Amino acid sequence: MNNFLEIKNLSIAFPGNHLVNTLNNFNLKLEKNGSLGIVGESGSGKTLSMLALTRLLPKQAIVSSGSIDFLNHNLSEIDNLNFYRNFSGKKISMIFQEPMTALNPVYTIGRQLMHTYMYHNKVGKKEAHHKSLEMLSSVKLSDNLERMKQYPHQLSGGQRQRVMIAMALINNPSLLIADEPTTALDVTVQKEIINLIQELKEKFGMALIFISHDLGVVSQVSKNIIVMKRGDIIETGKTYNVLNKPKKLYTKTLISCLKNLNTKRKKNQRQKNNKIIEVKNLSKIYKLPSKLFSAKKIINAVNDINFSVYEGETLSIIGESGSGKSTVAKMLNGLLTPDRGEILISNKDVNKLDTNERAEMIQPVFQDPYSTLNPNHTIGYIIARPLILNKPFLFDELRNLVLKTMDLVGLDKGFYYRFPNQLSGGQRQRVAIARAIILEPKILICDEPTSSLDVTIQEQILQLLKNLKQKLGITIILISHDISVVKYLSERILVMLDGEIVETGDTISTLQNPKKEYTKKLMSAVYEI
């Protein structure tokens, strides 16, 4: 009972799963002002344990065993009313992943902050207003009087997350739980938010539990670490010890995956191959339709860019969301028509290509494994469809070709008659790759092919892409915001910001010695172990 926070043997189950616990014998100890990181892939139960602590578990969840001691209270003996009044928001605060949706869109920032303060402290509006302003400045927001009158949608993602932090800290909690607070933010903003959290932790003297899927980030923030997988704690201990002397296989794989991705590779010798793609003065403008109260908006998604891709190389286009990289990818694929400029693939304008001709030339792999496959088609049909459409007279050979390709991407034959919903994310992404390569195209455009996947799966998919490139000699254009993925796979990179190319060059040298301010910022935001 001397601990600040101790969770013992916490197990949580959901009905309908034959009592398979989604969280199994979870234990945790945290001292006052301490810091703890919980790492795990999606479904590992890392968030669930904290939701149980803050009593935010989904309704159908059943806590089947366990006890929680916090500040010398046995929380299981405290009824909900008491808990809401005296603990949540007051002693324990939580910040969440999605700053876009975590603030109420119909109330001003000021109202939300003030309400939270007034609710736990019997104070007047004036004082609450004053306190809110103070909190906003402590999370380093400016123009705070104006800010108070603004609505969440008027702020950027980083600003919203700051407001969330201000709201969480407004009642001086002794424990802050941060659930993936930076995952949804741009790389450059991530760093700022993490620094802010660390700074405020010291300033307010509170304990911090930091939940993340990113081992790098967690190792940066917390002294202790818990590694979780499928509801079980795999390993726990001091961060340094766990990282350097992992005891369990899973932790080892996790670390090696990260390290693999980050291995410093030798500078590639550029083979002087032919230009396979030439992009000239490419521009794309989006016109957002005028809505009530707002006039038409014009966005220069891609602004007059030029670049070339050589046969057999892997080129990465890197940039944050909104930089125009996906627009470029879609235009390369002919899925969007450029407003100006042209794209030549093997000296032919991609928009003037016959669709079948184009299909045999260039194929895409998309980000989201859940929407990339038509849920009504079987895997076999999905992979065979490019052949059916482009080479209609294959008949018997068709099945063999499909099976061969499935084998190539590491899919079991048994999946032939399955439906997408029966597959895991990684398997779906393999199907998507199989569909893309079955026509043996010259170019593969991978738009964030791994960013929705867990780290271990991510590594496997990247490995697959690498192998395919070697076996088939395919040219790959990789779109990503993740420096480590880029480093792992590509020979050349192209940094984009606001629709323009900021920097381009050889991967290793560019990343090691970035010339432009923006590239530097990007690089500094990467956490390494």
Next chain:
Amino acid sequence: MIFELIAKRLYPQAFSNNLSELEPKHIFLRKSINHLGFKFGLTMLLIIVFLGIFGPYIIGISPYEQDLTKRLLPPIWVEGGNWEHIFGTDGNGRDYLARILYGTRISLTIGFGAAFVGMIIGITLGILAGYFGGWVDQLVNYLLTCQLALPGLLLAMTVVFLIGPSITVVILVIGVLHWTLFLVVSRSATQRIRNLDYVLAANAIGASKYQIIFSDIIPNILNQIIVIFTLEVGIAILSEASLSFLGVGIQPPTPSWGLLIAEGREALFFQPWLIILPGIALFLLVVSINMLGDGLRDITDPNSKIEIQSKVEMPLSNLKKNINSKKN
């Protein structure tokens, strides 16, 4: 229970315990078995359809046979009723049970017919607008606004004036007035799907617009369309009843329920069964169709929270202390 047994017999593989191995239709089956409203609606609808098809043959009385000396006989549960005419007779001495049973066919024909007409119009426009966007979308939107602003009943009356009433005309008129929901749903679904990666992928592998529409879009909006379809069947049945009630729908002596209610309206207080019986029939049919539709919506909604598992198999002893926070 019966549902479960039949389903288990037909699709044993749907009851595998490994949930990740279920095909889409198996998931549908598992979910529907756990949806009480859906089962109830389906059962009731099947019974009503059965009665509509075979009922008139079972009782063996023609709904058109008149006997003016046996007018307005009360039903069996009212004093003076007899077994010869279980639901009594109407103002022309026709057997009311036979007329109500036969009316099922009229309601179903018109309900399904009109909803079908509406569906064809609605999804054609909806897919065109959703897929092509731009001026096509704007044109369709204009049509939609026109249709929504149209005082349907008045127009239906005028049109029936113009052409004269018959079952076909009523089906067409109701169908032409009820396509907006199909349009709105299929358009927004198409808009959503056309930007999904698998449509882009289909585009990239060389599928033509029409192949994409028929192979990628229509099968994936079908779930929502079926839901709307069932709800529209209910609406169409009620519209027919309203039109017939106002005297511009189905022609006598065809026994439409709306017409029966209209005919019994004057005797409301003294022969109340004349309006209550067809009213209940109408109510039951529409309720069963609506429950079926609501159930389908719940079952096919990917975000629905219906359990796939039949029962929560949780020994109570395992429930130690529940510190789960309950909302409020």
Next chain:
Amino acid sequence: MLRFIAGRLIVVIAVAITLSFITFFLLNYAIDPAQAVAGEEALFEEIEQVRIQYGFDRPILERYFEWASGVMRGNFGESYYWNKSVYLLVLERAPETITLALMSVSVTIIIAIPLGILAALNPNSIIDRFALGIAVAAQAVPNFWLGLLMIILFALTFPIFPVSGDKTYFHFVLPAIVLGASSVPPVMRLMRTGLLDVVDSDYIRTARSNGFYGWNLTINHSMRNAVLPVVSVLAVQLGHKFGGSVITESVFAINGLGRLALESILGTDIPTVQILVFIFAFMFLIFNLFADILNAYLDPRLRK
């Protein structure tokens, strides 16, 4: 903002014109206007005389433009059937319809909103089932049937309300319930699913993590978000109700626009029907626009 409203108004007018054009054609083909004026006992020569005198022998397009320019100048024409200017006729009948519309929407609000809230706060409870039952039933009950049952029940068996008429507001209670009942299902469902979505939303999780619970959570943090779509649907429903309810008004002998429309159609009174279709369409469109503006006003995300 102004540009948007102006744009929408242009659509409103265009749609209203299209519809009036369609109805003008339909009515003039469905009914011989000359015969309608001359009366059913008229001799052929009289009908022909009327045709020439009233100009019904001119091409239909010409007559449409004459009618439309009349309406534009505020001249709604003369009703043959009611022997009166259509303008006065509509003016006379509108108050009853407006009262009925307002009261029926009030009934919808009183029934649907609390029920929807209670159902959403207690999903799968008895009250949720009850609310769902009401929605399913209200959706399946034909209006005319409900009206007759209401009269039997609340005016005869338990003589609480008058049977028919539109003398006092009391007379409007039963018809308002009948008419309001038809919009209960959509409004209640919307309220319920809206609130359910809100309860499941991230920002409510934030509020709960800050210690808010119970009614405080519902009223101060959830209601406004959930009510937004309901308000615009209610505005649309109100627009619908202003179009008058042909059946309810007839059953309860309320002398509103709906009953006027029905009797004018039966009396083949083209000018009145024509104007009424125009007004109903216009009302619907204006209220839709109003709903959009209201929604934008209430929802800060749509504001500038």
Next chain:
Amino acid sequence: MRIFKIFILTILLFSFSPYQAFADKSDDTLVIAFSREITNLDYHYGTKTEYLILGDMIDDSLFYVENENLTYAPSLASDFNVVDDVTLDVNLRQGVKFHDGSEMTSDDVVYTYNFIVTNEKNRRHKKLVSWLKSIEKTGKYSVRFNLNSPYANLFNDLYRIKIRKNGIMGTDGNWDDNAQATSLNGLGPYKVVSFDPGVEVVLERNENYFGGPKGNPAIKNLIIRSIPDMGTQQAELMSGGIHWMYNVKKDVGEAMAKTGKADYQIGPSLRIGFLVLDAGGYSGEGNPITKLDVRRAMNHAINRESIAKNLIGGPAKAIHTACNPVVFGCFQDVMKYDYNPEKAKSLLASAGYPNGFDLDLWSYRDKEAAQAMADDLGKVGIKINLRHGKLAGLNKARKERQIRAYFGTWGSSASPDTATISNIHWRDPNKGDRNLSGDPKVNELMLGAEQTLDIDERKILYAEGLKLIAEQAYWVPLWSYSEGVLSSKDINFKQDADGYPRIWNITWN
């Protein structure tokens, strides 16, 4: 939130607003219901029976049809003198006052008739006085009518024209049609207190009424409400909201009487039902209806007695003539077709239709009877496709010559004379679309009877005409209707022989 508060407040306000107490015997107020709307107080601008009833209460005319023997009696006229076939002198009652207190003189009568004749807009009434050549004032209380030609139904038309006060409708060339539409300065036994178009008319007894054939009403206040739904009317009657309603079907009336809440009277009506057959082949030459045997077969096929007795009830009877047997000139000794399906079948066979044929039968009222007839015709092989709809649809189809047979009814507007039905239905086919006989002789006989004042000559012409119609089976005369009235136990209402409700005769019980 504010919006809800406002809504709830309005609701509360509404529910507390006073709710009108029922009018009844204690305040000498009678409430009656019409199912159709009164939109205009001026009888000259209305066509429905309801206007006729209202007109008799608030207006008066020179003559009036008496209920006892169905003859015309002077009302505002004190006496009259038929000078010759085309001249009529009328002396006016003296001291009769309009509701505003001014006295009625010959000026008012002359003005009224001149208004009717010259006003182009009111065709219906202009047509009613098409016989009128001129009217002249012959004294302060006497006028003379000069006729274009002898005209038989003269008194009926004089009854139809309500006397208006001199100048009240404007002057020639500047007639104001709406002058009396919403408030009326009449001569009748009741005066208008208030009028809400389409909703109700509130009347008060005219204490200065001159009596006349109508007599002075016993009840002081009278409210006429428009309630379109018959079910609603019944509910109002049972709950005491109204005292009197008419057009009540036999079944409803009898059932209501059984409850003891109201009295039901079912009496004769001048209304008859009939099928008009396209004997002239207007809808297509050589169609089955053009064959005499087919038409006769239809006459034999319909079981009129059964329908009249079972469906309509009361004094309703099968008829064999194209007019109501009780009215003037309705000659009864014509060829009669008994109910005989076998004969109908053999007639059809001999006409070349042994297996019958398909026929669209149009109708617009009395759905039950229409269905019963359709059933009867079906039994002999004529497969009926019933086109039951609104009158307007039927009118249009008839005008466009699409109709082979339709089920019509005619109420004669309370005028007991064959002329009222025949002058509409046997017009020259070039002038009207109801005469489908294709036989000029019918038109000649039936309308010729109106061109003379000689009663015997008229009778002969009608007899000839009706015989011809029956023999050629141009129509299927069906039955005379009956008029059902429900009256509250509080009042005393007696139904008259012509079925026309004379509201002003009602007394309290």
